[in-house]
Amino acid sequence: MLSRLTDTATLYNSLVPRDINDAALLAHIRKLPHGRASYKQLVKELRASGDDRKKLDASLDRLAAHGEIVEVRSDHFIAVAENPEYATGKLTLHRDGYGFLIPDQSLAGVAGDVFLPPKEAEKGMHGDRLLVHIARLSGEGRAEGEVVRILRRAHATVVGEFRIKRRGNFVIPSDERIQQWIEIPEGLEIPRGHMPADRIGASAPEPKSIEDLDGMIVNTEILEFPEKGEGAVGRVIEILGYPDDFGIDVEIVIRKHHLPHEFPPEATEQAQRIARKISPEEIAGRRDFRSLDIVTIDGETARDFDDAVWVDRLANGNFALQVHIADVSHYVNPGTPIDTEALFRGTSVYFPDRAVPMLPVELSTDICSLRPQEDRLVLSALLEIDRQGNVVAQAFLKGIIRSAERMTYTNVFRVLEGDAAMRERYRALVGRFELMRELALILNRKRTKRGSIDFDMPEANIELDLEGQMISVTRSERNIAHRLIEEFMLAANESVAGHLEHAGIPGLYRIHEMPDPKRVADFEEIAAHFGYSLGVGAIPVRKFPIVQRTRDGRKVRKDISRPHEDFAISSRNYQKLIAKIAGKPEEHILSYLMLRSLKQARYSNENKGHFALAATAYTHFTSPIRRYPDLVVHRILAHYLEEGRPLLDEDELHRLGDDCSFTEHRAAEAERELIEWKKVRFMEGRVGDEFDALIIHTGKSGFFIELTELFIEGLVPIETLAGDRYLYHMPTHQIIGVRTRRTFSVGDAVRVRLDRADPAERKLQFAIVEAEQKRGKRKKR
Numbered sequence: 001m002l003s004r005l006t007d008t009a010t011l012y013n014s015l016v017p018r019d020i021n022d023a024a025l026l027a028h029i030r031k032l033p034h035g036r037a038s039y040k041q042l043v044k045e046l047r048a049s050g051d052d053r054k055k056l057d058a059s060l061d062r063l064a065a066h067g068e069i070v071e072v073r074s075d076h077f078i079a080v081a082e083n084p085e086y087a088t089g090k091l092t093l094h095r096d097g098y099g100f101l102i103p104d105q106s107l108a109g110v111a112g113d114v115f116l117p118p119k120e121a122e123k124g125m126h127g128d129r130l131l132v133h134i135a136r137l138s139g140e141g142r143a144e145g146e147v148v149r150i151l152r153r154a155h156a157t158v159v160g161e162f163r164i165k166r167r168g169n170f171v172i173p174s175d176e177r178i179q180q181w182i183e184i185p186e187g188l189e190i191p192r193g194h195m196p197a198d199r200i201g202a203s204a205p206e207p208k209s210i211e212d213l214d215g216m217i218v219n220t221e222i223l224e225f226p227e228k229g230e231g232a233v234g235r236v237i238e239i240l241g242y243p244d245d246f247g248i249d250v251e252i253v254i255r256k257h258h259l260p261h262e263f264p265p266e267a268t269e270q271a272q273r274i275a276r277k278i279s280p281e282e283i284a285g286r287r288d289f290r291s292l293d294i295v296t297i298d299g300e301t302a303r304d305f306d307d308a309v310w311v312d313r314l315a316n317g318n319f320a321l322q323v324h325i326a327d328v329s330h331y332v333n334p335g336t337p338i339d340t341e342a343l344f345r346g347t348s349v350y351f352p353d354r355a356v357p358m359l360p361v362e363l364s365t366d367i368c369s370l371r372p373q374e375d376r377l378v379l380s381a382l383l384e385i386d387r388q389g390n391v392v393a394q395a396f397l398k399g400i401i402r403s404a405e406r407m408t409y410t411n412v413f414r415v416l417e418g419d420a421a422m423r424e425r426y427r428a429l430v431g432r433f434e435l436m437r438e439l440a441l442i443l444n445r446k447r448t449k450r451g452s453i454d455f456d457m458p459e460a461n462i463e464l465d466l467e468g469q470m471i472s473v474t475r476s477e478r479n480i481a482h483r484l485i486e487e488f489m490l491a492a493n494e495s496v497a498g499h500l501e502h503a504g505i506p507g508l509y510r511i512h513e514m515p516d517p518k519r520v521a522d523f524e525e526i527a528a529h530f531g532y533s534l535g536v537g538a539i540p541v542r543k544f545p546i547v548q549r550t551r552d553g554r555k556v557r558k559d560i561s562r563p564h565e566d567f568a569i570s571s572r573n574y575q576k577l578i579a580k581i582a583g584k585p586e587e588h589i590l591s592y593l594m595l596r597s598l599k600q601a602r603y604s605n606e607n608k609g610h611f612a613l614a615a616t617a618y619t620h621f622t623s624p625i626r627r628y629p630d631l632v633v634h635r636i637l638a639h640y641l642e643e644g645r646p647l648l649d650e651d652e653l654h655r656l657g658d659d660c661s662f663t664e665h666r667a668a669e670a671e672r673e674l675i676e677w678k679k680v681r682f683m684e685g686r687v688g689d690e691f692d693a694l695i696i697h698t699g700k701s702g703f704f705i706e707l708t709e710l711f712i713e714g715l716v717p718i719e720t721l722a723g724d725r726y727l728y729h730m731p732t733h734q735i736i737g738v739r740t741r742r743t744f745s746v747g748d749a750v751r752v753r754l755d756r757a758d759p760a761e762r763k764l765q766f767a768i769v770e771a772e773q774k775r776g777k778r779k780k781r
Contacts, residue, residue, distance in 0.1 A: 021650075022062055022654075023651050023654060025042075025046075025056070025059050026063055026068050026069070028042075028045070028046070029042075029069060029078075030079040030082050034078070034082065034083070035082025035083055036077070036078045036079075037076075037078075038077070039060075039075035039076075039077075040075070042056060042060075043056065060077065064077075066151065067080060067129070067130075067131045067149075068080060068081075068088075070083075070086055070131065070148065080131070084107065084109065084134065085133060085134050086131065086133055087104075087110075087114060087131075087132050088103070088104050088129065088130065088131050088151065089102045089103040089104050089114070089132070090102045090127060090128075090129055090130075090154075091116070091121070091124045091125075091126060091127065091128045091130050092113075092126060093121055093125075093177045093179060094177070095176055096118075097121060098115070098116060098118050098121050099116040099121030099124075099126075100114060100115055100116060101116060101145055106516060106518075107143070109141055110134070110137065110141055110142075110143045111140060111142060111143075111518075112142070114132055114134065115144045116132070116145055117144065120145065120146055120147050122179075123150070124147065124150050125155055125178055125180065125225070125226065125232075126154070126178050126179075127154030127155060127177075128152065128153055128154045129150070129152040129154070130147055130150055130151060131148045131149040131151055132145035132146065132147055133145060133146045133148050153222075153225065155178065155222060155258070156221065157219055157221050157222065157237065157258065158173050158175075158178060158182055158220050158222060158232075159217065159219045159240075159252055159255040160172045160173040160218070160220070161174070161216070161218075161243070162184070162213045162214060162217075163214060163215070164210070164211065164213075164214045168183060168184070168185075169183070169186075169189055169213075171184060171220050174217070174252050175256055180231055180232045182231075182232045182234040183232065183234070184233075184234060184235065184236060185233065185235075188234075188235035189210045189213060190207065190213070190236060190239075191236055191237050191238060205239050205240075205241050213239070215242065215243075216239060216240070216241065217239075217240040217241060217243060217248060217251075217252060218238060218239050218240060219237055219240065220234035220236055221235055221237045223235060238255070240252070240255075246468060247353075247468055249468075249674060249677050249678070249681075250351055250353070250354060250468075250674060253670050253677070254670070257667075257669060257670035257673070258666070259345075259349055259356055259666070260341065260344055260345050261356050264337060264341060266337040267337040267338045267340075267341045267360060268360055269337075270336060270337050270338050271338060271359075271363055274362065274363070274367055276366070276367055278375055278400065283375075283400055285398070286377070286398045286400050287398070287399040287400075288399070288400055289310075289322070289324065289378075289399050290375065290400060290401060290402040292322075292404075293405075293432060294308045294309065294310040294322070294324060294401050294403055294404060295308060295309065295403060295404055295405045295406075295407050295429065295432075296309075296372070296403050296406055297309070297407045297408070297409060297412055298406075298409070300408050300410065303364075303369070304348070304357070304364045304368075304625045305326070305369045305371060305406070306326050306369075306623045306624065306625045306626065307323060307324065307326075307485070307622050307623070308323075308324045308370045308378070308401060309321070309323055309436070309485070310322040310324075310432070311432060311439055312432075313435060317387060318384050318385060318386050318387070318392065319384070319386075319435070319439045319442075320383075321382075321383045321384075321385055321439060321491065322380060322382050322383075323381045323383070323488055323489070323492040323622065324370070324380045324399060325378055325379050325381075325492075325621065325623075325624065325630075325634070326368040326369065326376065326377075326378060326379075326624060327368075327377040327378050327379045327398065327634070328359070328363070328624040328625060329379070329624065329631060329634040329635045329638055330377050330398075331363060331367060332359070332363070332631065338360065342358050342628055343628055343659065344663075345358045345628070345663065346358070346627075346659065346667070347626060347627050347628065347660075347667045348364070348625075348626035349670055349671060350671060352464055352470075352674070352675070353464055353468050357626070358625070358627070358628060359625060359626075364625050364626070368624075370401065370403050371403065371406065372403045372405055372406040373402060373404075374402065374403070375401075375402050376401055376402070377400055378398070378400065378401050379396070379397075379637065379638060380397055380399045381394065381396055381492040382394065382395045382396070383491060383492070385442070385443070385491070387442065388442070388446065389442045389445060389446025390446070391491070394499065396496065396499065396637060396641060398638065398641075404429070405429065407426075407429075409479065409485075412433055412481035412484070413479040413480060413481040415429075415433050416433055416434065416437055416480055416481070433484075436484045437480060439488075440483050440484045440487040440488070441483075443487040443488075443491055444487055447487075447490070447613070448575070450614045451575055451614035452612070452613050453571050453575055453578065453614075455594070455595055456478075456591075457588075457591055457592065457595065458711065459475070460474070460475070460476065460675070460711040461475065461476035462678065464678070470681065471682070473710050473712070475711070489622045490613070492621060492622055493510070493618055493619055494613075494615050494618055496619055496621040496633065497510075497607070497615075497619035498616075500617075500619070500633075500637065500640070501607055501617045503640065505636065505640050505645075505646050506605060506646050506648060506649060506650055507605070507607070507619060507633065507636055507653070508603055508604075508629055508632050508633055508656060509603070509604055509605070509606070509607045509617065509618065509619050510601055510602075510610065511602060511604045511606070511607065511608040511609065512598075512601040512602075512609075512610040512612050512613070512618075513599050513608055515597050515598050515599055515611070516597075517539055517567050519596070519598075520534065520539065520569060520597055521539050522597070523594060523596075523597040524539075525731075525733060526747075527577075529732070529746075529747070530586050530590065530747060532590065534569070534573040534574065534577055535573055535577075536567065536568060536573055537568075539567050570614075571611055571612060571614045574598075574612075577590070577594065578591065586747055588694065589694055589696060589746060589747040592696060593696075593746070598611070598612065599611075600665075602661040602664075603620075603629050603656070603658075603660045603661045603664075604654075604657045605653035605654045605656075619633050621633050621634065621637075627660075627664075628660055628663070629657075632656055632660075676762045677759065677762050679710075680758065680759045680762050680764055681757075682712075683754060683757045683764055686757075687754050687756065687757055688753065688754065689753070689754055690751060690752065690753050690769055691707045691708070691710070691751070691752055691753075692708040692709070692749065692750075692751060693706060693707050693708060693750050693752045693766070694706050694747065694748070694749055694750070695745065695746055695747060695750060696713070696746065698728065698735055698746055700718070701718060702716050702718040702720070702721075702735070703715075703716050703718075703735060703744055703746075705750060705752055705766060707752075712764065714752075714754070714763070714764030714765060714766045715763065715765055715766065716750075716752065716767060716768060718735060720767045720768075721744075721768060722768070722770065723737070723740065724738060724740045724742060725737070725738045732745075733745070733746060750768060751769040752766040752767065752768060752769060753767050753768075754766055755767050
């Protein structure tokens with residue numbers, strides 16, 4: 001279990017008092033000089049006595065456990081965010097034993113991540129969340145840290161290969177960044193009791209002896225974590241099969257990223273007990289939309305239909321947009337077994353050949369899914385939109401619909417492009433789709449006018465054979481039908497967020513903060529080589545004084561400079577540059593680098609706006625079947641509509657925001673890793689082939705390229721560059737030959753040869769094909 005995921009009942013029935021809650025206490029400490037406070041001081045200032053003192057103790061314990069404060073000595077606390085000597089973040093380990101702390105937030109005076117030498121890095125496992133003391137800071141801003149505390153263990157279980165050695169039995173983790181082998185004591189090698197039977201396309205193996213386990217992939221539970229040089233100890237809880245078995249890659253990725261993949265019996269039983277028939281009393285309490293020709297528009301393979309839409313033109317010339325979203329909150333109440341598991345999962349996870357749903361299939365593909373010609377309960381956003389794209393009136397209410405058609409993006413596109421057969425097949429809906437197109441284009445123009453960024457980055461479409469192996473990768477095409485749904489969902493999400501914000505109701509927002517100034521500065525350096533700029537001008541810098549001790553013991557004071565967080569940039573800067581490079585050869589690489597310069601969107605109880613959408617308030621409301629944050633927003637909105645008051649307080653929403661951001665990131669990493677694994681296996685048979693490629697990143701170890709036609713990335717190691725000794729020049733982000741001055745820069749088109757494909761490490765290694773070598777070489781078909 002992931003300890004950071006809070007028990008659902010606690011979230012909805014918080015015991016934290018309103019006068020001494022975690023957020024208020026942390027804010028109080030942060031406001032004090034240097035962010036420091038003693039226990040006696042807090043008792044006095046907060047007038048805590050009796051039960052209030054116990055609540056204060058509990059709140060301090062929670063803040064310390066989460067890494068928000070540190071008890072530097074007995075009953076003396078400091079707020080980590082206000083003290084440059086401490087940082088919290090995620091541990092990432094390198095195969096050579098050292099590691100880095102990726103801080104939760106930018107650290108004053110620190111360039112990049114915090115280095116952890118092997119003796120510190122070995123105190124945790126890859127992915128653990130740590131509290132670190134900044135022990136040293138160089139004049140260039142490079143920081144070295146010491147581990148103070150492990151705040152959250154990332155791995156309650158570890159998947160890997162079972163091996164029998166002279167010293168005993170061990171599991172070698174599939175994740176090479178987890179360097180500690182897991183010792184399996186005698187008697188704990190073969191699981192007892194329930195053996196999961198959810199393998200796709202294969203029955204669970206049943207070894208008859210420990211020797212049969214040698215070389216098999218197993219999942220282990222960690223019984224003792226590595227500490228003070230001692231190794232980890234565990235027990236085998238699942239036997240998955242051999243490394244080359246059908247579907248084993250998906251099983252490994254699921255367990256490596258700790259994706260919950262089996263519903264507890266109580267959740268399954270609850271789902272099976274839910275009545276499929278909607279009662280007359282329930283229908284009577286809702287707006288009835290069943291007479292309207294409402295439709296769903298999704299991909300060909302979709303099975304969970306969250307949203308349905310309808311558009312009409314009003315007598316005054318405005319548009320009526322109805323966005324109907326599956327009313328999951330009607331069936332899933334807080335604290336129930338299904339809800340507890342949904343919170344733990346956080347989101348559905350989609351792999352090329354299977355999905356791991358957030359909700360049991362009884363709900364996700366049946367009771368809640370807006371299937372055609374079936375009555376379904378919805379929470380609806382009714383928007384009146386004028387010819388300029390402004391929402392001039394809105395209403396949110398509970399309803400019931402009966403979808404007229406299950407449309408696909410392909411068929412709607414063909415209707416709008418004039419396909420005679422499609423227009424005849426859906427002749428009753430043709431006018432409706434044309435109205436949808438007209439409104440979607442108006443909404444898009446409105447967003448563009450206010451500065452919303454729209455990266456048209458190509459996405460890979462993976463095709464698999466019956467054995468689950470990748471056989472091709474193509475560009476996934478987006479058409480006007482995708483735009484219809486995108487614009488309507490954006491409008492609904494923004495309207496709900498604005499409604500909650502205006503009403504003063506605590507909510508869960510989807511925020512996208514301003515980009516980090518250093519990332520912007522790095523992008524500007526590279527863009528300048530192409531003759532482009534975001535137009536932000538000179539980025540101001542902040543100077544941080546540091547004191548260094550020389551070898552002879554003298555103390556030397558230095559100032560280091562870092563880009564200032566307070567600089568003038570808006571989404572329009574990005575939007576204007578996107579327009580300038582449209583259709584140019586450098587469009588792809590600069591769009592890719594611009595995207596990397598932006599922060600990741602996340603969930604928060606604080607509304608900080610959405611930078612990329614240029615929206616003052618935004619949330620996720622439209623996908624409650626597959627995203628837990630949307631379900632939370634449904635509950636908040638429905639409770640406000642019925643009761644006129646808040647459902648959750650800020651502390652509860654803060655924890656929910658953290659949890660949902662975490663599970664979203666976990667799912668994205670798992671999806672990305674499996675795709676990369678399948679790509680490497682796809683390339684195994686192409687070692688020696690040549691490809692056209694684009695340099696997308698440079699560094700000390702070499703440069704990364706992306707194959708032009710295949711959307712596949714790999715490394716060209718610096719030591720493989722022939723004809724000279726090459727060095728990385730950090731100021732220009734170039735790799736330069738010492739003698740020839742030949743350069744390799746981001747955005748350069750190159751011809752490469754695949755030298756090595758390593759499925760175990762999910763890595764591809766390429767070499768540059770020199771001009772004289774190209775003669776007579778076979779080209780990629």
